[in-house]
């Protein structure tokens with residue numbers, strides 16, 4: 397029986413992927429084998445040694461101490477692309493709200509008093525204050541062309557916008573999905589000089605903190621729109637507020653409001669709503685629950701942010717899995733210990749990613765506590781699991 401601790405509400409469709417005969421799931425579980433979460437901030441939490449896998453039902457993992465988990469040999473899974481359409485739709489909503497002054501126009505409309513005739517007069521007199529502009533004549537800059545950025549770029553093109561993209565680390569998969577109509581910016585500065593609106597879709601990491609800066613905002617034409625549904629911190633909020641106050645930037649659409657941002661009339665603040673659709677919540681929960689279950693049951697690794705992909709069909713016997721530092725002779729030391737214990741290797745898979753290597757070994761016999769302890773004792777072994785034979 398595996399124990400799963402949930403730190404946020406996880407869609408029941410996802411939790412149903414963990415059969416109750418094998419999985420106990422709850423928000424108060426101690427000594428869990430796995431953790432499922434969304435945006436819960438784990439950095440200040442003491443993560444029990446019992447934890448073997450963490451599953452983020454979403455994309456961003458900046459709320460999880462991934463490096464610490466890597467050094468403990470614990471994979472962190474996420475759900476790549478599972479909420480991308482939801483975010484794309486909210487980006488488009490934000491762009492349209494900003495360019496048509498929808499928020500202030502609605503506030504005006506809801507503040508009108510009087511009978512129907514008076515309302516009609518006020519509406520017709522007041523609408524001139526909310527004249528907007530249309531998207532087709534405008535250029536959108538998309539920073540980060542991953543699951544979300546590609547969808548936003550393609551959708552904006554289909555709405556008639558010119559689209560300029562920037563992503564020096566673009567994956568082959570994203571490059572295949574990106575419309576050939578999206579132009580490539582040679583640098584971030586190059587992107588900002590061309591764009592009436594800029595939207596960010598990068599993870600919050602050191603390299604992306606503050607990339608929407610005072611200097612870059614000045615490069616944009618007057619009246620520009622900034623959309624940040626990625627993470628607070630990617631835009632320099634102080635610089636954006638200064639640019640709004642000067643009348644250079646027209647609107648800041650943000651999914652991560654702060655006290656200062658929320659009270660500004662030119663800020664459209666959403667309550668971290670990007671991934672909050674039934675579809676996205678279900679997609680994310682199902683995807684990450686499957687990854688955590690496949691790892692706990694069989695040692696398979698799919699969609700981990702810190703481990704290599706690893707899949708080997710079960711041959712029926714006992715399986716051991718080992719995460720270790722990616723240095724020479726680890727597999728040699730492990731197989732020597734197995735040979736010394738008289739254990740034959742039926743199948744072996746060894747994969748590496750950055751500093752971590754991961755090995756799956758199916759054995760022709762049962763492994764003793766002593767041999768397990770010896771493997772765990774090899775310098776560089778970060779974690780080891782023994783999975784009972786499967787009929």
Ligand SMILES: NC(=O)C1=CN([C@@H]2O[C@H](COP(=O)(O)OP(=O)(O)OC[C@H]3O[C@@H](n4cnc5c(N)ncnc54)[C@H](O)[C@@H]3O)[C@@H](O)[C@H]2O)C=CC1
Nearest residue numbers: 455456540541542543544563565597598599625626670671
């Ligand atoms: N508001 C919300 O509810 C949501 C917010 N997000 C945020 O959006 C971010 C992006 O999500 P996805 O598109 O699903 O992730 P993704 O991993 O598919 O795409 C991220 C892209 O950013 C690019 N990138 C990384 N560093 C860069 C840099 N320095 N300059 C330019 N590009 C860079 C990568 O190459 C990748 O193509 C997440 O990390 C998360 O922080 C994601 C989902 C929901």
Ligand SMILES: O=C(O)C(=O)COP(=O)(O)O
Nearest residue numbers: 434435454455456671672
């Ligand atoms: O997937 C992401 O990165 C998100 O920001 C979504 O967060 P949430 O799952 O809605 O708390």
